[in-house]
Amino acid sequence: MTILVIGATGRVGHHVVDQLVNRGAEVRVLTRDPSKNAFPDGVEVAKGDLLDIDSLRHAFSGITSLFLLNAVTGDEFTQALITLNIAREAGVERVVYLSVFDADKAVNVPHFAVKYGAERMLEKMGFSATILRPAYFIDNEKMIKEVIFNYSVYPMPIGGKGVAMVDVRDIAEVAAIELIRRDQAPEKLPNDTINMVGPDTLTGSGVAEIWSEIIGRPVNYGGDDPSEFEQNMATFMPKWTAYEMRLMAERYVSDGMIPQSGDVERLTRILGRPLHSYRRFAETLFSETTEKA
Structure with a gap:
């Protein structure tokens, strides 16, 4: 019984692979360039991508369950639908799909709408699926640590309503756990949706305020206006992606x-331990950064 992991080289996916291996699962990963990535011993590596039909069919040969994580790209929806069609063609019915929090509500944010479309396909085409809907990744803060540490500003426009940031290790x-539960079940299990959130x-x-306490000097919130955030993102990513990030920030x-x-409470019960907290992540990030300085 082999589980295929798609998205295995990303921030969530590589933890998923490690977790599956640690639990004794047989794992295959799909990657464009196997030479660029090191996987744990025993992990089978298939070369290909989600728009290469022949490589997809090869990757799905002998697979019993699928973990699907689609990167945010201009053709994300096409990749998702093709992958699920090939999975169905190969007889793979058991899926864990990484969606996004409130995918059905944030219809103006492209990758939210895409993921909700994939959720609907999983439901309508008879898959046995767990849909994970994560909130904002705590791990995203690594991208802005220099702004926090050097300029004493927290620049992410997350607003005042509240965001239950989640650690990627908890998601993975x-x-x-869900992949193995579905893979080992004697029959198809009902579909389920799990909100992946943090404890705070x-x-x-x-x-x-958290950063002020950790650093030992005042850190100010940069405010709710996402226009500057979009401009900053556009300096190192495509403008359409930066605009999409702005739309997401507006939803925050x-x-x-x-x-x-x-x-x-549900997540704590599934994991059998407390969730990773933002404060603990921030303390570790600050400690690691100052040790390297």
Whole structure:
């Protein structure tokens, strides 16, 4: 019984692979360039991408379950639908799909709308699926640490409604648990959706306070206006991607990413441990950065 992991080289995916291997699962990964990535011993590597039909068919040969993580690209929806069609063609019915928090509501944000489209396909085409809907990744803060440390500003426009930031390690561990649960079930299990959130719902000013305490000097929140955020993102990513990030930030400000009642308790029960906290992540990031300085 072999589980195929698509998206295995990213921030979540490589943790999923590690978690599956640690639990004794047989794992195959699909990657464009196997020479650029090191995987744990025993992991089977298939070369290809999601628009190469022949390589996809080869990757799905002998597979029983799928973890699917689509990168945010201009053709993300095409990649997702092709992959799920090939999975169905290969007889693979058991899927864990990485979506996004409130995918069904943030319809103006392209990659939210894409992921909701894939969710609908999983439902309508009879897959046995767990859909993971993560909030903002705590791990994203690594991209802005220099701004925080050097300029004493927390620049992410996450607003005042609250965002339950989630650690990628928690996402990956739940994904592995769900993959193995579905893969080992004697019959198809009902579909399920799990909100992946952190233990604390944080505002922009609240995060700035956390950093002030950790660094030992005042850190200010940069404010809710996403226009400067878009401009900064456009300096190192395509402008369409920067614009999409702006649209996502506008949703943080207008709606937040607020857990439903019982979300945190459910995740704690699945994992059998407390969720990783933002403060602990921030303390570790600051410690690692100052040690290297």
